[in-house]
Amino acid sequence: MEKELLYPVTNQYRFDQSLDGLWDFKFDEAAEGQQQGWPQKGLPAAIQMPVPASFNDFFTDKAAREYTGDFWYAKRVFVPRAFQGRVIGLRFGAATHRATVYVNGQEIRQHEGGFLPFTADISSVVKFDQENLVVLKLNNELHRDALPAGDTGVLKNGKKMAKPFFDFYNYSGLNRSVQLMAVPQDRVTDYSVTTTLTATTAEVHYTVTTSQATAKVTVTLQDEQGTVVATGHGRQGTLIVDQPQLWNVRDAHLYTIAIQLTVNDDPVDEYRDQIGLRTIEIVGHQILVNGEPVYLKGFGRHEDSIYAGRAFDLNVEKRDFELMKWMGANSFRTSHYPYDEAVYRFADREGFLIIDEVPAVGFKMAAASFLGGLDQSFFDGEWTTELYKKHLDQITDMVHRDKNHPSVLAWSLLNEPDTSSKSAVPYFEKLFADTQALDPDQRPRTFTLNEDDTFDTSYCKQFPDFYLLNRYPGWYHKWGYEISDGEAGLRAELDKWQASEIDKPVVFSEYGADTQPGLHKLPSVMWSEEYQIELLQMFNRVFDSYDFIRGEQPWNLADFQTVEGNMRVNGNKKGLFTRDRQPKEAAFYLRKRWAGIDNNF
Numbered sequence: 001m002e003k004e005l006l007y008p009v010t011n012q013y014r015f016d017q018s019l020d021g022l023w024d025f026k027f028d029e030a031a032e033g034q035q036q037g038w039p040q041k042g043l044p045a046a047i048q049m050p051v052p053a054s055f056n057d058f059f060t061d062k063a064a065r066e067y068t069g070d071f072w073y074a075k076r077v078f079v080p081r082a083f084q085g086r087v088i089g090l091r092f093g094a095a096t097h098r099a100t101v102y103v104n105g106q107e108i109r110q111h112e113g114g115f116l117p118f119t120a121d122i123s124s125v126v127k128f129d130q131e132n133l134v135v136l137k138l139n140n141e142l143h144r145d146a147l148p149a150g151d152t153g154v155l156k157n158g159k160k161m162a163k164p165f166f167d168f169y170n171y172s173g174l175n176r177s178v179q180l181m182a183v184p185q186d187r188v189t190d191y192s193v194t195t196t197l198t199a200t201t202a203e204v205h206y207t208v209t210t211s212q213a214t215a216k217v218t219v220t221l222q223d224e225q226g227t228v229v230a231t232g233h234g235r236q237g238t239l240i241v242d243q244p245q246l247w248n249v250r251d252a253h254l255y256t257i258a259i260q261l262t263v264n265d266d267p268v269d270e271y272r273d274q275i276g277l278r279t280i281e282i283v284g285h286q287i288l289v290n291g292e293p294v295y296l297k298g299f300g301r302h303e304d305s306i307y308a309g310r311a312f313d314l315n316v317e318k319r320d321f322e323l324m325k326w327m328g329a330n331s332f333r334t335s336h337y338p339y340d341e342a343v344y345r346f347a348d349r350e351g352f353l354i355i356d357e358v359p360a361v362g363f364k365m366a367a368a369s370f371l372g373g374l375d376q377s378f379f380d381g382e383w384t385t386e387l388y389k390k391h392l393d394q395i396t397d398m399v400h401r402d403k404n405h406p407s408v409l410a411w412s413l414l415n416e417p418d419t420s421s422k423s424a425v426p427y428f429e430k431l432f433a434d435t436q437a438l439d440p441d442q443r444p445r446t447f448t449l450n451e452d453d454t455f456d457t458s459y460c461k462q463f464p465d466f467y468l469l470n471r472y473p474g475w476y477h478k479w480g481y482e483i484s485d486g487e488a489g490l491r492a493e494l495d496k497w498q499a500s501e502i503d504k505p506v507v508f509s510e511y512g513a514d515t516q517p518g519l520h521k522l523p524s525v526m527w528s529e530e531y532q533i534e535l536l537q538m539f540n541r542v543f544d545s546y547d548f549i550r551g552e553q554p555w556n557l558a559d560f561q562t563v564e565g566n567m568r569v570n571g572n573k574k575g576l577f578t579r580d581r582q583p584k585e586a587a588f589y590l591r592k593r594w595a596g597i598d599n600n601f
């Protein structure tokens with residue numbers, strides 16, 4: 001069960017019970033919880049903590065907000081007798097950054113990686129028709145050999161302190177839902193679908209994996225009217241759909257796939273999901289969906305909001321989608337970590353394209369030196385062997401979890417790594433080789449090229465299937481009145497891309513200006529709303545000059561929290577919207593531009 005990532009459902013064979021709500025919670029600065037017997041006895045003098053939530057912003061004292069180290073959760077969970085005979089599991093949507101799970105005093109499993117789900121099989125220790133003590137030890141320290149990359153400092157007063165090599169707050173906790181699951185012994189454990197198109201049909205190639213070899217497998221596809229349009233038998237096959245309703249950008253049509261297992265004609269399990277029939281290709285400078293070119297209009301985002309930090313909040317997500325639709329957007333990048341599963345379901349239904357990104361962020365000593373790191377190439381560090389294992393593991397889980405979403409366009413394997421040194425090449429060679437076969441749909445793989453990783457300076461341009469450029473002339477250099485030099489420099493670099501043999505699309509995945517809402521100045525100054533528009537106008541003039549630029553995703557949809565710093569005014573203010581999701585002037589400007597750019601431009 002521990003490698004199963006199917007989204008939990010309740011039906012006549014399966015039970016999914018939410019464990020969200022208030023849990024016992026306790027910091028453990030002395031890291032003594034284990035020898036104090038907390039897994040066996042529960043948490044002494046615990047406080048109450050909402051789940052899902054980051055703990056940080058609830059508190060009124062800085063030591064609690066900034067707490068770094070071990071911290072514990074506990075909850076007594078009643079498991080009804082009705083679940084007997086099934087495999088019983090606990091599914092954690094995200095425990096940031098690492099967790100150890102105990103049930104009734106027994107250690108069940110550990111998990112590393114704060115932005116992907118994992119399941120603990122508790123069948124061997126669960127007690128039916130009574131309460132079971134579920135205890136978790138979490139840890140939110142940052143390390144150079146873990147994702148996202150950073151250091152953990154120790155202050156003179158003995159307090160640990162997170163030192164991220166990345167620009168988002170190290171929100172920590174059970175940031176996504178926790179579920180109690182009961183599933184059949186003989187069950188569907190995974191499935192995958194890929195689509196090929198002919199002039200009049202869609203061929204849906206499916207693979208089903210099951211926990212046991214005995215059951216017979218039947219797969220049906222139903223259209224939006226509930227009509228069964230195709231049926232297949234066996235663990236592998238192809239369903240032919242005549243006159244299919246294809247999944248298109250901002251014109252989504254979904255089918256229901258139903259996978260039934262029977263033993264001696266008796267049904268033992270069923271798993272249903274929503275899928276979209278579409279193809280994705282990179283052909284020359286074009287990104288094609290169902291053979292049609294698409295132009296990406298969208299954003300870099302964060303799962304970030306006031307009160308609960310990085311907690312997944314369906315209300316915020318709904319508002320974000322309404323804002324993106326209002327803007328005329330059709331895509332976003334899950335910067336800088338895989339988002340909650342509900343986000344991909346939203347995108348499937350709304351016809352948005354997603355660049356799905358793992359938290360391989362901060363792999364750059366310059367970022368560290370911004371925080372007092374070393375001046376060396378990140379990939380020369382002795383930490384890269386251990387880091388690689390975790391990196392590949394998290395890409396594997398991201399693809400495993402998200403591979404059936406029609407909205408997922410591509411996999412972003414890193415954000416702004418240091419590729420300006422040859423020492424990056426062996427790491428990238430292995431990463432792109434080891435991830436080649438993970439996705440049955442063989443979606444494009446990419447990473448974002450930072451400011452310093454230009455056409456001339458990056459040693460890793462040979463790897464991505466298309467390019468994501470993060471560029472900040474007008475903000476991090478050639479800013480203010482010098483922005484015209486910034487534009488000239490950007491054009492000079494793009495002229496080299498254009499003159500090269502490189503025959504792949506380029507998408508601008510980050511550009512922008514920190515902007516204080518309500519700050520107006522004529523003529524403009526940096527941080528004013530006028531300047532944010534001027535900077536976007538500069539980039540848009542450049543985008544409109546090169547036909548190999550196939551997308552624009554300014555940084556960021558909304559303002560978001562970062563560490564304190566002399567370059568941050570209570571967080572990063574590059575949002576087109578404020579953190580409470582209200583528009584800055586630039587949102588109206590960009591909305592007007594995007595109204596004139598067709599999704600299939």
Ligand SMILES: CCC[C@@H]1NC[C@@H](O)[C@H](O)[C@H]1C(=O)O
Pocket residue numbers: 166167168336416451470472476510555572574
């Ligand atoms: C020059 C690097 C820019 C940087 N890129 C990664 C994002 O996570 C940051 O927020 C963004 C920024 O500093 O605004």
